[in-house]
Amino acid sequence: MSMEVISPGLYTTVQDLGRYGYQRHGIIVGGAMDTLAMRMANLLVGNDPNAAVLELTLKGPVLLLHEDMLLAVCGADMQPAVDGKRIRSNRPVWVKKGSTLKFAHAKKGCRAYLAVAGGWDVPPVMGSRSTNVRAGFGGAWGRTLREKDRLQPGKPSELGRLFAEQLRARSMTQHAGCSEMGWFVPPHVFPYQKEAVIRVMRGAEFDHFTKESRQHFFAQSYQLATQSDRMGYRLEGPELALESPLELISAAVSTGTIQVPPNGQPIILLADRQTVGGYPKIGHVATVDLPILAQLRPGDRVQFQEVSLREAQQALYEQETALQQIRLGIEINAGWRQSK
Amino acid sequence: MEHVDFSPLGDSGIVIKLGDAIDQATQQKVMAIADYLEEHPLPGMVEYVPGYTTVTVYYDPVAWYDPRAADKPYERFKALLAGKLLHIRPDEQTPPRLVEIPVCYGGDFGPDLPDVAAYHGITPEEVIRIHSEQEYLVHMIGFAPGFPYLGGLDKRIATPRRQSPRTAIAPGSVGIGGEQTGVYPIESPGGWHIIGRTPERLFRPEEQPPSLLRAGDRVRFCPISQEEFEKRGRTAR
Helix, strand or coil, rough: CCCEEEEEECCCCCCCCCCCCCHHCCCCCCCCHHHHCCCCCHHHHCCCHHHHHHHHECEECCCECCCCCEEEEEEECCCCCCCCECCCCCCCCEEECCCEEECCCCCCCEEEEEHHHHHEEECCEEEECCCCCCCCCCCCCCCCCCCEEECCCCCCCHHHHHHHHHHHHHHHHCCEEEEECCCCCHHHHCCCCCCEEEEEECCCCCHEEEEHHHHHHHCCCHHHHHHHCCCEEEEEECCEEEEECCCCCCCCCCCCCEEECCCCCEEEECCCCCEEEECCCCEEEEEHHHHHHHHHCCEEEEEEEECCHHHHHHHHHHHHHHHHHHHHHHHHHHCCCHCC | CCCCEEECCCCCCCEEEECCCCCHHHHHHHHHHHHHHHHHCCCEEEEECCCCEEEEECCCCCCCCCCCCCCCCHHHHHHHHHHHCCCCCHHHHCCCCCEEEEECCCCCCCCCHHHHHHHHCCCCHHHHHHHCCCEEEEEECCCCCEEEEEEECHHHHHCCCCCEEEEEEEEEEEHHHHHHCEEECEEEEEEEEEEECCCCCCECCCCCCCEECCCEEEEEEEEHHHHHHHHHHHHHH
């Protein structure tokens, strides 16, 4: 009774929204890179937004289901198929025991999220089920998934059970190994862009950069280097230079902090970033736009657009409000709200 | 505490800056605020991270967002924080702990001890003596789980980093890199000179807190023999 990994894909990990409260002990936050797609996948199977999901990167896994499961896939398009038949993203899907769920290379985007009703049941470490690969703890055995690993779903919510029952009944009448809801989260809810425009606030050392550097930073585009991963994206583009050398005392950094090492090529710190840093901070990506970044791949380009702190916080508030409305919509679709 | 400088760190963080240099007075302010926040978590606060001269507080801007309020989350959270800081006295903090870390210097555990000695024209024994007679201050924990940024390395044994970094340094390794010294809690790459190893585990994921050391602690390294290392290693693991 579980799900078995037949082939693990490129970099597949268990993630939730991150391990907060331990940065002062040097422990990174981690968590899903695209928290919008990740939370949406959870909502679609009736989970708490923080439930553990699988994060798939560029090339997804092949999974054998040893029990019936209610699943949802959001994020990058890895063309998921159940026993060779394509299933669609952004909606609840019921899959029968004994089926093989196969993901391919991402056609669009970089990271997909696979949620199961009840969440993937791995033991929480320091209050989180996220995988800290570098320190080797959390998630499934503190590492990326491997062939023959088995993961168990947790206990589904009332809503998750309701969806599963509806879809199981439908697949019985259709004699099919899987069935999916006719309704879905419209793709425009996800702000993904190929030529991404990312909103950025000025960082503490912005004014220490040369006038030319400051102009280039917001006017030119930067390309993601190949050494871009969950720790950070290395960017290639116009060199950013300081007016004069700066000796900074190391201090806390944040997810989205854009720091500039002496080579003048910026680095955006992401989910698996270190807790402290000492390079000059030219900017910070608005939290609301981190999901867009999460779906970029090496070679893609980004353009930074300046926003104020107020604008960044307001945009985040609006995104959260929209997410709450979708959550309500999902519950109403289930006919669940009325029946309660 | 008054005359404190606040600045934003992105849209979900606020940096409380308490000084411009690494010194004892600043460290005391940092620890007084950290102690306060530990005892009195603020509403909408996610966590706090003490640094050399700063305390960074992460907050939830959505929880602090009120569409009707003229002030936005940063201003509102800052006002709350500033009000609380007025009541914090740096001299009222809990006295620092002294943590003794046993170290087996040299040999296989400290392959760079002879290089460090040669660089300064002293004997390996002198390096051990200087390294272990000093009391160090934990300024902050970072870089790796439980990794202490220690202040107080004697300049007589400060040594520039290795030309080529090692790809894997064993957990517990004690190193010197420039004017810093520290202990690698987990296997990591690194360019510091490795002079010894401790059987003590600095990162303890199963314990609460998961780090042996915390900012504000005093640390002393105590030389031990290889036999002692093996003995302690067995009981520690």
